[in-house]
Amino acid sequence: MTERSTTMDASALAGLAGRHLDLVQAPFTLPRSRVLVFRADRDEWVERGGAEGAAPATALRVHTSEYERWLDECRVIDELVVRDASGRALLVTAVLPHAIEFGDGDATLTFAGAGAISVGGAGGLSVEWTTPDGERTRVELTADAPAARLHIGADRGVVHEASASHADDLAATEGRWLDWFAKCPIVRDELQQMAAFCWWVLGANIVELPALGDVRGVVPSKIGYVGVWQWDAYFIAVGLRHGDPALAREQLEIAFRFPSADGQLPDVVHEEGVLATSDDLPQADRDRLRRAGSQIADPGAPVPLTKPPLAAWALRKVLEVEDEPEWAREQLAVIRRSQDWWFAGSDLDGDGMPEYGHPYSSGLDDSPIFDGPLPTTAPDLGAYLVLQDLELAALAERYGADAAGEPRAHRERAARTLELLLGMWDEASGRFLARAAGEVVASDAVVGFMPLLTGRLPQKVAEALLAALGDPERYALPWAVPTVSAADPDFSAERMWRGPVWVNTNALIVEGLRASGHPELARELAERTVALVVHGGGPHEYFNPLTGRKARTATTAFGWSAALFIDLAVALSADD
CATH class of the missing domain: 1.50.10.10 (Glycosyltransferase)
Known part of the structure; x- marks a missing residue:
């Protein structure tokens, strides 16, 4: 007879699911949200036919999800990068249902409700993003404002604000997913x-x-x-x-x-x-x-x-x-x-x-x-x-x-x-x-x-x-x-x-x-x-x-x- 566990907690199940969250075939998203986050080179990755030999991601792309519109029509951010104090782009090192981690956990990206994302980390880091019209924005993370919260509108516009509540956003997003995996x-x-x-x-x-x-x-x-x-x-x-x-x-x-x-x-x-x-x-x-x-x-x-x-x-x-x-x-x-x-x-x-x-x-x-x-x-x-x-x-x-x-x-x-x-x-x-x-x-x-x-x-x-x-x-x-x-x-x-x-x-x-x-x-x-x-x-x-x-x-x-x-x-x- 095949082995079968009788119980498994929600956190363990979320971890199992996270092994498949590659930001290519499975985007980062949230129940009830219309926001999707992929690695920025997703299209190139798909064209090559898979992940074999693919370099780690440094840049992310953000889309909305809309009826009868394909991803390329719903671009919000073409490239989102987290940089260290020297300006070097941090690698994406882990993807969990509730967070994308950069570096050795130096920074994380999570949801701030269904219509916004929050990128937070230690002081000295910065968040930089480029919209499809070529506009580039850079936000320095500080001890007083260790996160940038990006609100995504119905028109695919991005409005950002400094935020001190990144930890709360992480906890709320994780709680949403743990309730689901339960x-x-x-x-x-x-x-x-x-x-x-x-x-x-x-x-x-x-x-x-x-x-x-x-x-x-x-x-x-x-x-x-x-x-x-x-x-x-x-x-x-x-x-x-x-x-x-x-x-x-x-x-x-x-x-x-x-x-x-x-x-x-x-x-x-x-x-x-x-x-x-x-x-x-x-x-x-x-x-x-x-x-x-x-x-x-x-x-x-x-x-x-x-x-x-x-x-x-x-x-x-x-x-x-x-x-x-x-x-x-x-x-x-x-x-x-x-x-x-x-x-x-x-x-x-x-x-x-x-x-x-x-x-x-x-x-x-x-x-x-x-x-x-x-x-x-x-x-x-x-x-x-x-x-x-x-x-x-x-x-x-x-x-x-x-x-x-x-x-x-x-x-x-x-x-x-x-x-x-x-x-x-x-x-x-x-x-x-x-x-x-x-x-x-x-x-x-x-x-x-x-x-x-x-x-x-x-x-x-x-x-x-x-x-x-x-x-x-x-x-x-x-x-x-x-x-x-x-x-x-x-x-x-x-x-x-x-x-x-x-x-x-x-x-x-x-x-x-x-x-x-x-x-x-x-x-x-x-x-x-x-x-x-x-x-x-x-x-x-x-x-x-x-x-x-x-x-x-x-x-x-x-x-x-x-x-x-x-x-x-x-x-x-x-x-x-």
Whole structure:
């Protein structure tokens, strides 16, 4: 049996997480803050492909985190340096969740609340920073004012003041992080360090959404993904439930807060509103779709944008750790209407099986199943709809039909949808095939494994899917499960959704294997998935299936990868 500690204090967990805070893949930040601190040569470091041989940092760069704006657009300080009395720049020698240390602890940088940083040290030191417009400021630290506090405005401007309260700022920031790590789940010893880092990622990715009131959104990443995407909220809530079920519920509340009049849930809730139709797309997304040759870049009429229906699944998971009946009934009423919308508003050819009207609604935007014309009939959507109706039936029996609907009606619709889903099975190729505007799509993609989630596949079909998972020519690569078969002409080990491994699709296949009566295979894939995250150095957005390393363009410190690592690690540790 693998060793597992039963307790670990918050300080020790913070120290484990700190081993991954490199100021490149993991910035220095604070829960609820929009300020990010990186090493100033981060871009060069990334371009070289990693830390091997990298010189210690002497200069830091400060950015804000904003919706639909990338780091380079959000620069606040290009270079921040701490210098000794001779003018020599001090090296960064340690990064902890609450502080960046320079020299031999001669100076530290910490947060002074969510919107300011404080740099403090002994007299004789100085702090110097340069803004993107080339303005340089230098502040001498003295015995009376041993710190410089830099306030960062919404306009990315910097206002500084001398401060004598650096020690208080350090203590307050450390206290904030220790409170967070006190909630970190305890897992098997060899997984605990990564679990602590993943818990840091979830805390680091908390932002305030003032337009919604006193709301905490756990975003996919403060590096470019500042909003609450519906699908991400589900996966993130599933991980958060193990340490902070209240925050997990808050993510679902945000995702469910803005249904349309007909029940459709929006793709994204962000600080400027919601993304619910193609009319809401930011210009950068439209431009990207045009470059990709998408037929949906400029639709003639607004196309609804949502995410796959896993709401009831996520709700049930969150309620497993802390039951909240009245709250659950409120959410179920929204989920029920959303499920009805899929059949009333997204069955675009009228055959009883809803389709994806836009690639964004699938969560797998760049999958080759969307290379053809839209709408796309996809086996993953069919599987999610069956699962959601089955979940709604069970939740209706638990919390009452007034909110969730009659259990029998949900089960009958699930049976009809399952029959249509099985009609997508192609005996000759041994896989589920998507259809683009009615025409068969030949792509061999990970969406074909999602019907396992129903737990109701004929034995012959399930066995064919298990054989595909074990086939080294298709899906049993060194690091599995690739999102497109290695034997498919569209396979790419690096290109988003066209080959790289994603933690969320792996986790869903794990769920499907369990539901289909294959617990040992489920555990094996769960072990391989947590091993991938450890091997890859963190919960990246997606991984190269041949090397197990971060794919070149993948975002780091990614929310659902962190949350699902924790969920898998907790389950694996409980099984030991």
